[in-house]
Amino acid sequence: MPALGSKKQKKATIIEKLEGFFARYKQIVIVSLLNVSSTQVQQTRVLLRKTKGELVIGKNTVIKKAILNVVERDADLKGLEKLLPLLKDKFGLIFTDQPVYELKPEIERNRRQGAAKVGMTAPIDVIVPPGPTGMDPSQIHFFHALQIPTKIQKTQIEIVKDVHLCKKGRKITNSEAVLLQRLNLKPFQ
Numbered sequence: 001m002p003a004l005g006s007k008k009q010k011k012a013t014i015i016e017k018l019e020g021f022f023a024r025y026k027q028i029v030i031v032s033l034l035n036v037s038s039t040q041v042q043q044t045r046v047l048l049r050k051t052k053g054e055l056v057i058g059k060n061t062v063i064k065k066a067i068l069n070v071v072e073r074d075a076d077l078k079g080l081e082k083l084l085p086l087l088k089d090k091f092g093l094i095f096t097d098q099p100v101y102e103l104k105p106e107i108e109r110n111r112r113q114g115a116a117k118v119g120m121t122a123p124i125d126v127i128v129p130p131g132p133t134g135m136d137p138s139q140i141h142f143f144h145a146l147q148i149p150t151k152i153q154k155t156q157i158e159i160v161k162d163v164h165l166c167k168k169g170r171k172i173t174n175s176e177a178v179l180l181q182r183l184n185l186k187p188f189q
Contacts, residue, residue: 011062018066018093021054022077025095029103030083033057033090035114035123035188041092043110051103053096060087113186116166118177126166126180126187133157133183142182146175 022028033041045055056063064087067080096103116126128148135157143150149160166176166187180187 011059014058014062015066015069018056018058018063019070021056021093021095022066022070022080023074025054025097027094027096027098027100027103028080028083029094029096029100030086031055031092031094031107033092035120036090037112037114040110040112044107047106047110048094048096051096051098051106053094053098053103055092055094057092060091063087063093114188115186116172116177116180116188118172118174120172122166122168122170122172123188125164125168126176126185128159128163128165128179128183128185130159130161133159135182139182142175142179146179148179 041055041057048055064084067083070077071080094103094107116122132153133150133156136155137152137157140150140152140157143157143159146165148163150157151160152158165179166172
């Protein structure tokens with residue numbers, strides 16, 4: 001018998017809890033947690049408590065094991081196997097009886113603009129528009145290092161044309177993150 005606080009015991013408890021949710025709730029929504037802050041997750045949990053729902057975040061393998069256990073025990077829930085290929089990266093499962101079309105707008109109201117961080121994967125292409133940057137000419141070397149066409153206009157640096165800074169699916173570099181921060185751009189949600 002594993003010790004009370006052991007990893008095996010914690011995993012068994014999570015699996016048991018998940019199995020209960022699969023049996024109790026009618027709707028399961030998979031949500032991506034890439035680029036989502038812990039504050040946003042907490043706010044979503046509070047929202048779901050009001051609507052009689054649950055947000056479960058756990059290790060992918062533990063959640064997959066719970067699904068396989070439920071399918072093995074209850075043939076009526078065999079459709080849950082279709083979820084397995086969708087459970088990749090960072091995700092959460094929302095269990096609810098509320099229709100998805102009612103729940104989705106409530107959850108999306110909680111979306112926030114997010115800054116680019118070094119090492120994160122860009123969920124969208126980021127294009128910096130031309131125009132004044134508000135930065136003084138002493139910082140022009142930064143733009144030159146990134147090969148961004150600029151000119152000095154009225155004692156500030158101005159970007160001359162659209163710059164495709166970050167490509168969707170590629171990791172954000174240190175220089176890209178710093179530039180977006182200096183330009184006060186928060187391109188991600």
